[in-house]
Amino acid sequence: MTALLERAAALLTGRLSDAAYAGGWAVVRALPEAVAHGVFRAGADLAWRRGGPGVDVLRRNLARVAPDRDLDELTRAALRSYARYWCEVFRLPVTSRERVVGGMATVGEPRLRESVGAGRGTVMALPHSGNWDHAGAWCGATGVPFTTVAERLRPESLYDRFVAFRESLGMEVLPLTGGARPPYDVLVERLEAGGTLCLLADRDLSARGVDVAFFGATARMPAGPASLALRTGATLLPVTLSFRPDGWQVVWHPAVPHTDVATMTQAMADAFAAGIAEHPADWHMLQRLWLDDLAAGDPRRARLG
DSSP states (O other), rough: HHHHHHHHHHHTHHHHOOOHHHHHHHHHHOOOOOOOOHHHHHHHHHHHHHHHHHHHHHHHHHHOOOOOSSSSHHOOOOOOHHHHHHHHHHHHGGGGGHHHHHHHEEEEEHHHHHHHHHHHHHEEOSSSSSOOOHHHHHHTTTTTTTTEOOOOOOHHHHHHHHHHHHHHTTTTEESSSSSSSSSSHHHHHHHHHTTTTEOOOOOOOOOTEEEEEEEEEEEEEEEEHHHHHHHHHOOOEEEEEEEEEEEEEEEEOOOOOOSHHHHHHHHHHHHHHHHHHSGGGOOOOOOOBBBBOOOOOOOOGGGOO
């Protein structure tokens, strides 16, 4: 049990390894559900007590989005939420379709169905909140298969495990780098064929990112969702996810009007902020996001075009 706690704490603080993932995959789905969740909750509390760089960044991020909350308790709640995400990911292969679908509360679902039914392509953009893998399984189970992009993890065997897992849920997963073709070109093709994309879109500190106002300070988010929607005529739907005590919730926010990349990305960020403010503990951002939080000499602080 101690080894499981240590493994859970390592996952939550970012020290993810293929061995940790493989061990979690094999052991956690074999445990009784209540026991598995108890182990990951205890691992979250262990990570909270130990602290460390990832926990410190999460704490600073939460201080920006929920300044009136007890920061110690909110940070612990956020780590428990993140632990729930990991536990559910490991157990998803043994979670019934009935529970995947029946446990999801939806808000604004007609916005998704209308866009998908119109056949003009749909871009769902979402932050790292709630359980996006469960939401992906829900989409696949309810007739909305989609394409997504994943960063290559190290070691390569870990990336392969994640891809195989997500493809088993009905997702098409494109590598961010190292693929046979640039992922942007493939995403354009999928949208032009009337397909659906699902893109995590709350952080991009590269030169391609778009500066947005986010909880009163400047953050940088990817231009891809807006750029793809403009190029193909697809609908851009911001999505936010959260946990319920007995299930999950997904909210499709109003479609972002087609204007320009900067304006559309800001509208996307505003929708993210609304969802995160309502459920701050379910936002799993353990990396620096705001430009002011980067080191003074970090070149990413500069306004990049």
